[in-house]
Amino acid sequence: MKIDPEVKNRLKQLLKREVEQKNKMVVIKSAYQLDKNEIDMVFRALPEFSGMSYETIIEPEVLAGVIVQQGSKIYDLSLSGQLKSLYNKIYEID
């Protein structure tokens, strides 16, 4: 099937815009549903994200705390992340 280059180009641009939009979105992962107050606290702690649109995802593996992600940038403030780094540290001490 032949695709009109014009259409292809448009589709590409659309996809690009969509990805960009998605990357601008701040994703907050937590073990339970955060209330408005708690989300405000997260944004106060990370002023660079303030004013951006966000979505929350519930992930029980986080255990406690939050993982804040925007695009490829990530703040790991979760208990699971801390446990993992502890595990690595103990492994390295000899």
Added chain:
Amino acid sequence: MKLIDEYLKTIERELGASKIDLKSSEQGVVTEIKDGVIILQGLDNAAYGELLELDNNCLAYVIDLSDENVGAIVLGDYLSIRSGSKAKALGRSLSIPVADELLGRIVDPLGAPLDNGVKIKTDLYFSVEKVAPGVVAREAVSVPVQTGIKAIDSLIPIGRGQRELIIGDRGTGKTTIAVDTILNQKSENMICVYCAIGQKNSKVAGVAELLKKNYAMDYTIIVSASASDSAAAQYLAPYSASAIAEYFMSKGKDVLVVYDDLTKHAWAYRQISLILRRPAGREAYPGDVFYLHSRLLERACRVDKKHGGGSITALPIIETLEGDVSAYIPTNVISITDGQIVLDVDLFNAGIKPAVNVGLSVSRVGGNAQTKAMKQVAGKLKLDLAQYRDMAAFSQFEGELDEETKKLLNRGAKITQILKQNKNRPYELAEQVVVIWAASKGYLDSLPLHEVDVWETKLISDLRLRKKNLIDSINKNKILDEKMEKEIGKTIEENIENGK
């Protein structure tokens, strides 16, 4: 119990130092896994040469940044990585632990021990990729590397800080020359690094055994990425070896690095590049295969006193096919280095070992570093050999030869004979000087060719026994005066007389 308490205390102390900090990191997701190479999405702000940490605690090294993807080579077990694994950028480049403890050890390209020994304990890490010292920090080569091989020290002298290529077909004794040079550094105040790239494990074990047996491991480090290691490890090995050498150079030491061999290094890099879909050039090597070796060998240098005064001498090895030194990789490396030692299959098969092809081998800077004593005796040697080569080719067709030509041929044959040397038997400077002096002065002209070997062994043991002062003085002062020459002449005459 006490042990556990102590262990817990160490952990407590280590953990006390760390605290939760509000630091962002870059994250990506593995989308493709190919032989030792992974392609990731995300990592928008990752840098070239940055380290990544994968889910299975494996490290990866970013070497490709394209529009949408990031390509990285995996340092370690890439078989346990799953598609969809998360990767975290660590924000630092690849570096390896360096310490004096490395001496006598066999390590992999990441500095982890391969010899069942303890981990290298140090707080000092040296970057694997480093820009070579600039023009200002450098100094001309002035001190020789004594290889202990007569043919090389006399005709193709190597200086500390030089890059001398050893090139030849398989099985012509390339590694032997390099290892013999390491063996001869026992009393030369040099640190040696032997870097095996894509070699058989058995060969590396053999080299390690040989060095250990000759007490050469005391000042040697072996960096090994064998043929069964990943292409990533083979690609990194010479740079790691160079980083180790730079550590010792930073302490003002003279270091000798052997890269055995760079042909396999180029193969490993070609494999990685093809997997990353970089455009393939001649013989499917990527466009930057020249830079691959030039940036490595450029790190060999002699720095001036202000910058520590150490040096790195590089002996890269290249394997040719059917003696073709004009193939792609060989010509590249020949043009980068300060000269080459060409080993010839025909010479090897004719029993001339080391099989150095004196006509094709050169040393572009080593002459300045040659000791005075050697310079005195070697000048004549070169001329005699060059004339001999011309005549030898010519005389094959000629039945009748005049006296002069016969004399030249005889002299040439004797010189070729004395330049032969058994492997793993390095010669001291004085031994070399005396033997070569005898040949170039014509003392051997009357001796039958097959007796030269016996004569040489006997002369050296004689000198050692009776003329120890003379030997010591040549070794120490590195010059040959008239009085000495007379004394040597007398000894040789007596020696030949007694032998009859």
